[in-house]
Amino acid sequence: MSMIELLNISKSYGQSTVLKDMSMVINDGDIIAVIGPSGCGKSTLMRCIIGRDPPTSGKVLYNGTELIKTGRDLPKSCEKMGMVFQNFNLFPHMTVLENVMVPQIRVLGKSRQEAYDKAISLLRKVGLASRRFEYPEVLSGGQKQRAAIARTLAMDPEVVFFDEPTSLLDPLMTEEVEHVIAEIAGEGITMMIVTHNMEFARNISNRVLYLDDGCVYEDGSPEQIFDNPKKPKTKAFIRKLRVYSFEIFGKDYDFPEFVAGFKQFCAKQGFERKEINAALATCDEIINGIIAPTLNEASHILMQAEHSESTGETIYSISYSGDRLDPHDTDDFLRLKLIEHYTGGFLYEFLEDEEMHNRVTVVKRSIKQA
């Protein structure tokens, strides 16, 4: 059953559009991990859903009814949505106990006793009952986040949004907090968690959203997304790919510009000088030696280097348009020897369906500088 439905949500801040025509559904009982590059709008998406920062256009339906903001006060149904923040946002002028009690009293209208009982049981659950009279400032980061989680749970939410709940914590504290979150996940509360910890995302969720280009770029089970991503940006993200590409249109091109950009990219990845020089020499031989004589006004060349941080492999490829042109078949025997020497062997493919039929690929296990 769908609990929250986003219909063609867009969100812009002035000129920059963060979310573009996004639609999706959050089902009852979903534990959704949201991943994506920094600045792709993960926090913005959550703020849109809870109504803190309403979308520029589009609708958010909660249990079938639209959330409409009335003035600055939020609609009643928003009380069923809780949020846990990256930097905890505990109220510094209240004790841990009051942080958990006061919202219950003021918002849910509970008596002090009811609020206290609930607070104590939640604080026990997150292991903070003994620190209840302390102020947030004396707690460690992990303890603060656990207190914040107790505060959110005290409001009996149907769905909880976690925005990078552990990214300010050291590994040990991360462990504590993730343990608590996993425990709550087991209780059937719907959750959406933004995280950069792929291990955690895979273990806790039943669904993973990859956010990019202002929309849900890919949506699937943890296995699908982590083991078998379909789309290039997801792949690049999961494999931690770093990509460099350079395109040439027509007959004339600026080879030095390519060299400079390529060198900068390699330096960023920390490749060895030897590898950089070999790769550049290969490109020089293939493009200037073999492809250049065939170029005309309609030619199109794409040079790409993809480095995966998770596997340590770099894939260099040159794709080009025109008739079949396999460097292996060149008459220039010396040049071919040189290329094979630099690359240690390369693959040529002729791709009937692509715009650029020819592709030369070299796979290298990059050796990084110490």
Place this chain on the structure above:
Amino acid sequence: MYEKRMIKNSIKWVLTALLIMTVFMLSSCVRETSEKKFESLDDFNGCTIGVDKESAYIPLLEERYPDSDIIPYNDYSDIIYACGTGKIDAFVADEPNMVWYLEEDPRLGYLPDSLCGFKYGFMFPKTEEGKKLRDEFNIFLHELSESGELTGIINGWTDDFDKVFEININELPDTNGRLTFATSTENGVFDYLRNGEFVGADMDIAAHFCQRMGYAMDVVDVAFAALPATLRGRADFCGAALPITEERSKAFLFSDPYLDGNVVMGALGSRIKGWNVEADELPFFERVADEFQNTFIKDNRWKMFLVGIGNTLLITLSAIVLGTVLGFVLFLLNRKGVRVIGIIEGKLSDLIERIPVVIILMIFFYIIFGRSDISGVLVSTIGFTVIFAVSIYDIISSGIESIDNGQEEAAYSLGFSEKDTLLLILLPQAIQKSSGAVKSAMVSLIQGTAIVGYIAVQDLTRVSDLIRGQTYEAFFPVIATALIYYFLSLFLTFIINHIGLKFNPEKRGRRDILEGVNEHD
């Protein structure tokens, strides 16, 4: 621990006392000057000469003594003091006043040669009513002079400094209406305060006039410099030993002169040829006792101090209470979306920052409320309330602005209403953060009120000035005032600290936190 603090405190007090004594001794030292004796008026050329900054004689002095430094002073108490300590060589005054100054500081003397003549007159606004009243007054003055009463009144006051004021000005019948008489008790024998009452020749003549013509009478006492402004709407006529000058006649109407005499030069008696120095220096402690007696005991002057403290506290405390409330209300309204308030507040804040407060108050008193009967205390209270409200507003807004955005976000996500977010989350934190700023705003408020003397309020500073003007001694009035201000502001900070502690959430015990909760199991 406790003993150590006692010793430290005692040392502090002993040092303070020593410091005050040293200041006192320095204050009564006579500076040695080149012993050139004054024999004729020409001998003053080249000397430093003190003069009231409002004096009509400045051009004359500049012409007559081209080589002299002519130094303008705020009032005669400063001039007498400066001459007594040798800071200036000589000063200029009307002869009747000169005699009165000599009474106060017996070390002084004067050269009886006339520098020029003066004629005193009463001053009236240049309006239809002013002209009518002036003509009425001239007729009265003529009769008074014909019957010889005028000389009697004037000589009575100039010869007998303990003369009793015979007319009860508070009980004059208002057969023909009410008049407000403005005077300035700063400058001498013609107008001064005795036991908190206005006395002197000008006052007596004015009272006779009102009595004879059937007017009830109100009196306002303002700084000499403020007399012209007072005549533009706040008073019907004024008399304050005002010499009739051409310049003043351009803006105001003068009565016929009621007294003429000579303007003379005064100096230390020891420097005037042929002057008998009668007074011997008293021994140190007697001199202290004498000055103390003059400043506090004589004429019940301590009562004036009480009035001053009362007014200062009244203005400060009302401004603090009302200003805090006003500042809060404006802040809340602006937050509620009444944006005009934010804009107005910004403009006000800018004005208050750029225009001296004393000028703002004078604008209120003399221009905006110039023609109404509103008292200086009320205008000051209103003015300082607005000023304090603006500070409170600014302090709260910047306090709230400095709170991390996440606090509001968290409150929102928990479902707090906008009101609860402000009252429970934002304000407590803002207040905690800005208690220092509030404290310093209060202290600068109480100091700021020291200027209300300009709009006819007898606050602590003004009282100290007046007493200085009467005793011609600076030490006790000034030091006492300084100490009183010090302790008043200490007292204010103490109160605010106390309130701060009471409201500091971190000072609550377990019991407050658990109020209404049964901690079973």
